Amino acid sequence: MLRNIAMQQDSRIYIAGHRGLVGSAIWRQLEQRGFKNLIGRTHAELDLCDPAAVQTFYSSEKPDHVICAAARVGGIVANDTRPAEFIYDNLQIQNNLIHGAYKAGVKKLLFLGSSCIYPRLSPQPMSEDCLLTSPLEPTNQWYAIAKIAGLKMCQAYRRQYGCNFITVMPANIYGVNDHYDLTNSHVLPALIRKFHEAKTTSAPTVTCWGTGSPRREFLFADDLARACIFLLENYNDEQHVNIGYGNDVTIRELAELVQKVIGYTGRIVWDSTKPDGTPRKLLNVSRLFALGWKPEVNLESGIRLAYDDYRKRMPTN
């Protein structure tokens, strides 16, 4: 019989990866709703690749609910150049979290995957049913395979052991606590940093990677957090759920929006020797929207909030 015990204000909720972009947004949103017993461990305090350490943690903390927002995450170049780290770390982290949650009798677990689980040439927008219908994008296939294994593991534990483990597949996320390292970051934070630096140094041009033609969807991290909490409270099925904004922009349009928010007046140059990645990635979010959830933060407002956070966190700016 499936365990379905709702989150109470005093439930012990463990957010794995609580200092990351997504985990910190989930923490913030739960705190705002009055949840009092949030549990977090930094990477230094608990290495989620270490099965014994994770088991000890579960035995001592006894969380009621677990949110798996810890992962090795990175942009195209990081994925392409460090494939072993991406597949090994992600498989280890999720195996330890999911199996440990089962052993510890966790009431409900939410596993965060990514839209890169879908095939490179999926029909757009990508519905949940596209999974495993044709080849993956080669640059991040290692990460995608690990995430697909995590999704299947949640389903397997549900079927065999009756665990109420649900999985979500978010679009590209941006927001407060994002990463701004130019070689490892995702496209939106990389653009914020480049345009900001170009503005402060009065550089005449900004060079952006690729051709600018791929289309991408961006969701503000606090919207993702709200959707995860909504699903923890309202969803108990095996089928994974896409979480997205519901429409996409070209990278060129995105760059122009970042340029506008930052107020950079120079010119954009496109470096087409750098890889574009998948031509289009838009999630079909009709399942989520039909359940009654909608995002609150549009792209321009979200970029303004992310840029404010960037300026606060970068001491030299």
Ligand SMILES: NC(=O)c1ccc[n+]([C@@H]2O[C@H](COP(=O)([O-])OP(=O)(O)OC[C@H]3O[C@@H](n4cnc5c(N)ncnc54)[C@H](OP(=O)(O)O)[C@@H]3O)[C@@H](O)[C@H]2O)c1
């Ligand atoms: N960002 C996106 O665009 C996006 C899109 C779709 C899905 N997601 C999913 O959302 C989840 C979180 O992503 P994010 O963007 O928030 O990533 P993030 O900002 O890099 O945060 C990941 C967190 O995991 C922790 N972590 C990594 N390896 C660990 C380990 N071995 N032991 C303990 N902690 C470890 C990191 O701690 P350290 O930094 O200290 O290592 C960090 O706090 C991931 O599952 C990702 O697939 C993200």
